[in-house]
Amino acid sequence: MNQEITIVKIGGAFLEDQILLESFYTSFSELKGRKILIHGGGQRASKLSRELGITPKMVDGRRITDVRSLEVVTMVYAGWANKKLVSGLQGQGCNALGLSGADADLIRARKRPVSEIDFGFVGDVERVQTTALIRLLDAGFTPVFCALTHDGNGQLLNTNADSIAASLAIALSASYSTKLIYCFEKEGVLRDVNDPESVISEIDRYAFEALRKSGDIATGMIPKLFNSFKALEEGVGQVCIGSVGLLSGNAPKFTQIIL
Template sequence: MEKLTIIKVGGKIVEESETLNGLLSEFTRIQGKKLLVHGGGRSATRIASQLGIESRMVNGRRITDAETLKVVTMVYGGLVNKNIVAGLQARGLNALGMTGADMNILLSVKRPVKEIDYGYVGDVKAADGAALADLISRGVIPVLAPLTHDGKGNMLNTNADTIAGEAAKALARYFDVTLVFCFEKKGVLRDENDDDSVIPEINESSFKQYVADGIIQGGMIPKLENSFDAIRSGVKEVIITQASDIANGGGTRIV
């Protein structure tokens, strides 16, 4: 099977023109088929604030009421997504910006209210890998915003890591998928105060040991659990690295 590289970048990188330009140039250098997933939370928070809407976060997730949904739909699906698409087109890449509603590629269910009512937040229940694979095989580079829909006419806010993971799993039937999570550090670090202490490779058994030893902790644990989930679903490899290294193959390899 042909190789497909899926890059997930957070909001911080894509929201300032200098770091965005650096990222887009790195992304352009990646050989072969590719797909980009982006965040945009900082812009959403800033524009919500300018509109007098308070941003409430719980466990790192945005509580998405009706007004906040409008903001993230505008910012993720419009402002951030289209600037990336225009930037890639300027570099000769045939980018197509999409949310989960477009061609129904990511259908979600609104998250059930348990202890916390996250509001208009979607948990993905179906990803159309065939539709995405068909676009990709014809030279299109999908650029996915962190939005899905419920099939009943409502957009839903969905975490960008989740979008990347679901797209990777759905595409694993059609391509040898490498999923790259861009991160502010060079990779998973053995010592958080030493940027050069990147762990080159982690498998499930070494992961358990690193967690038991307290070397891997906090927000990195769910990120790695998601990575192992992707690999169990057929994704060939997951890489955690920094944006400036995505075309070089550095970082931590999850196998």
């Protein structure tokens, strides 16, 4: 059996709640084996945008990114959020290394073509440079990726962190037994967004489409679920959505994604 690796993506709420964040630092640092962290920082990016007079625009949980918005997300994601997480993990003895997809050409993307919606400088992952990434893991580093990639021609691209997490998990599944965890402030995917106890224990594509059509699913959850199914279809061993307790195996409730 291949060596195990855990890919963890955290929601932006962690970065805004110090108590939640400290709990995450401890649980993630104690997670055994090789691991990678992916984060966004959308809440802070939206807040800073408004302070700068830029109105954030979202479609199905994805940010439309013009030139000014790209400057904001670069400052927040690659700067404030990434270094906050790296320093916090270092404080717990986890040898974290902050990265974007542009660093060492680790994640290359293509600018999303304009169709019904022009997302601007938004990228869709084309490839992951697994050889270099595995070397970093072999050297004892824990990569911490922000939600930025590049196109290989000098252009940074805002790229959904859920998609980056799935792409990393898929790319590494050829070398490792991979587990993908989408970790956020709720216990899992909720049947009723207003009822924190309404956690759905398992979701397949049929259940997802039903929830999506009925509107009984939070908009920000849609990219997570699309990417969850893609990851399973392309070789990832397990995908879960839930709270910090998932990392320590102490989550009373969580959502398992199944095909």
